[in-house]
Amino acid sequence: MGIRFHVLKEDDKTLARIGIVETPHGAYETPVFMPVGTQATVKTLTPEEVLECGGKIILSNAFHLALRPGSELIKNLGGLHKFMHWDRPILTDSGGYQIMSLSPLVKITDAGIQFKSFLDGRELFFTPEEVIRIEENLGSDIIMPLDECIPYPSSKEKAREALERTIKWLIRSIKVKRREDQSLFGIVQGGMFNDLRLEALERVSSMEVEGIAIGGLSVGEPKEMMYDILEYIMPYAPKDKPRYLMGVGTPLSLVEGVIRGIDMFDCIFPTRLARHGGVFTSKGRLIITNAEFTSDPRPIDEECNCYTCRNYSRAYIRHLFKAEEALGPRLTTIHNLYYILHLMDRIRSAIRDGSILELREEIAYYYRKELSI
């Protein structure tokens, strides 16, 4: 038995909805944000700290873990949950994104991807079947098939090719998947083309998948383009399956995604931003290393109740960053994850009481800079 999904409430003015996903490692409510732990760790934090921030499910990465330390090793040590001491739900991404982000090292054909390891230069070959095998070794609750994620901009021909390849790979993935305690999602590609996107959605939806993921967005296109595509296709998404928008996680894009019917998100942005000194607040983004905070006794966000904001000043955190102390990135990571996960709480409350559009207006006001470009 893999996941079970139920919709608990649908908003009447938007496509937003509240749902619950039950997994072999516990349940979580949607819309949900998944902190990213690519290398079997949410960078700088312990699992207990991720929990304290409100984390319910995390994302890890089959490709990276296969390269190091190897999926057999993790299997022999009792699986990914035990290996990293996280007993809650885990979703593993396949490495499709790495086809794009590591493109100079990658050669892609219908058979799979051939690439040169950035760790030791080894020539490796990844197939959809091999990725499923890796994910079965890892034992994550939700597994993503190998897909082809293309950059922006890309031609329609290129988008069509990636779409077809992604679907062929999904069929092969379904065919070899054995473990029944894991749930496979299908990934919708199609570049920035509405007709391709809709076609991909319909084809993926007709297959034996337990969730629908929208991939290949937020790859550098204008924000409005992503919102338009979601608006165009999401009304046709199956209602009885979770819908996952891959790689999205700025405050505004989370709300905009939810309004368009998305249930699950993951994004490295909150954690990476934190390590680089950027923090979310209820009044927009700050860069904590800036001189204006040198002697500022206030917490990062006076309205925040996270561990960092309950105990530390902007001046102290700025000092930690300037002194290159490891505690600095840890404290900002705790804060940013708490901010985003607490925002998801607020989003669910707003769906419950019918005020999601008001919440969108508030976030859009303080994060309007996200709209530019």
Added chain:
RNA sequence: UCCUCGGUAGCUCAACAGGCAGAGCGGCCGGCUGUUAACCGGUUGGUUGUAGGUUCGAGUCCUACCCGGGGAG
């Protein structure tokens, strides 16, 4: 007291044989969207120890002095 090496951006140092005084770090500002990223980018910094001299032109050559390192006595 003498000999010797050195003094260039806040710091550490570049600048062939006189020819527009630079870099790294720091400072300041910005960017990061299924993580090869505690990363990347932009930008601000100078009476070249002081005072003279030679020269079309001196960080660079000459003279004196000041400061610091090393050595001799």
